[in-house]
Amino acid sequence: MCAYSYPQLIPLLSQFEFMIKTTIISTVFFLYTLFSFGQNEGRSIPDVTVKKLDNSSFQTSEITNDGNPIIISFWATWCSPCKRELNAIAEDFEDWVDETGVKLVAISIDDARNMHKVKPYADGQGWEYDVYIDANADFKRAMNVNNVPHTFLIDGNGHIVWQHNSYAPGDEDELYELVEKLSKGESID
């Protein structure tokens, strides 16, 4: 049977026309912004207020590591793949730090429903990470994160040089290879 009868087709067509127009406009707009300013080498970490685990405020521009690489990982207590990733890294994290001087900053996007469970969870798992709470997603927005888990790699100069969305077992090995490269001053492409 035919999916669309004729009278239904007219509004549908005008909608398509509209879709096409808007798509063209947004593409032009996007390309304009992208090419007129050129691509940066890598953004620096935006400055947003998040909370430390003792509830005091912390500016994200203060995330530094003496010229060593930094991993920023967005996670939540209700996100299983996030916890799988951070727990997988935790198993070898001592070695990672010894060999590369890397620091891991775990940004919890838990809101008021779960944010009081963040510290017990992080301590309970024995994480040696810097954990902050981004309860109203200000840092998440500033870093353009759509979904968790989302992981960023920051080089010794404070530039975001790599990012990855979602987690599959084994991703941590790729991440570590990149951290090693950065700590040796090599570029990652």
Place this chain on the structure above:
Amino acid sequence: MFVKQPYLSAIVFIFSSSFLWAQEGSLDGLEIHGNFEVYAQTYNEDSIIGAPNVPEKSGVNAFGNFIATKGAFTAGVRIEAYLPPVQGFSNNYGTQPVGAPYRFAQFAKGKFDITVGNFYEQFGNGMILRSYEERALGLDNAFDGLRIKVKPIPGLYIKGIVGNQRFYWQKSTGYVRAIDGEIAINELIESLAESKLRFTLGASFVSKYEAAGLKNFEYPENVASWAGRGQINYGGFSLLGEYVYKFNDPNSDNHYIYRPGKGVLLSATYSQKGFGINITAKSIDNMHFRANRDAQLNDLFINYLPALTRQHTYNLATTLYPYATQPAGEIGIQVDIIYKIKKGSLLGGKYGTTIQGNVAIINSLDTQQISSPSDLDSEDYLPSDPSREGYKANLWTFGDKIYYRDYNIEVDRKFSKKIKLKTSYIYFVANTDISQGTALGKNIHAHIGVLDGLFKVTRKHSIRTEIQHMWTEQDQGNWAFAMIEYGYSPHWFVTILNQYNYGNPTKALRVNYPTAQLAYINGANRVSLAYGRQRAGIFCVGGVCRPVPAANGVTVSLTSSF
């Protein structure tokens, strides 16, 4: 060329801000960044699972954020498209297919941070004020107005806001004016900077103005509310509390009574390496607080009242009988414990074993009715009558009606470099008449068992399986669930799953819900394609969690950051 007006204004806005910078002579340090999200579904009629015939056959929700930053300046715009809205999202989004409902300009330097346009904000735990975006729920109550944040001295943080709230493609008729102050004692008093004892104190004042409408009695046009909060930390211990009070606010949720609203949240935590416990208690009474007094559903909330139950991730536990906060009144307590048995011990095994337990108990508030809701709703009921208080309640005592119980335990153990197993048991008692508006007249008792296995075949290849079962004699009866997911790091996921309501008392409704999904990830970009039957709820596959509405058809999802 035809360009929609708000769309045009957004483009002009971004361009003019970028030209302003250009006039300063240099574009050095200008950063353009943002993200995209597209979520599209096709719809097949599937009467047995209740998927209707959708005349338009498909829905697309698309979002693009563009943010320009240079030094202390930031300007941004979000373009949204609903062509038409994906099923499960409000039809109010469909009144305008494309637009730019969110745009802002911000200047932040030193002690000042000023935003004009749209912004999100939260005071304390959000019980008095929180605007946020939960895209997967179609929820966005962003303010449109002005926000000023000041740090006059170290340790003192002051925020002031004024604005309307987003109401789909419109704005609230009510205005919100609010101020919040927070003091971090250890930053304020230098000699306490290194103290193990750490204090923060905060207070908020929120006022809403909405002109009186046409009802036959007097509204307070200005509704004020205040909140106070504090937190103490000492080493692994922490104790926090927040109290919120709202003056009379007759609204459609409370049958236009003049009773004030109250809420309290108390939380105690202790943790050390390998162990953590959190106990949280919450009680709320008459705390619907919206920018429009006649708003419904999730619309135009000024405040946010967190649910005091565990946010589950397994399909059967998240989608069938979840709890929803009852702003009209509820009281509850939740205990959450995590314990990691040491590596190398008899019970802990070679890699250690983690045990998590959680209990949540939520009841009605202890109330005595003064006048029945139907009396209050009748046209000839005198508004000046002192009994327009509605009811009496004690914020600190449990009422006798069960709203929700959740007892759950999870054991997670790694057996070798290649094998990890997680097992869970969950027991719910759900009063769905309260949480979902059903009319069962009885509580649902549901037991859920889960086995979750992860097999890392080689360095890049892994297989994850989930087997879930729900036993219940009420509602739709027993459910079974099985899933297998193949992951090829770092790019691919293939997932096949099925849910089967084999225990449904009606034979014809013993339905399978199969779904297959393929996902490709490259850096900050992710594309997934799924086909099958889906039920509503928070749902994790392919390494990402997102709530999804019910449907039968093809789903395409694309996310990208730049």
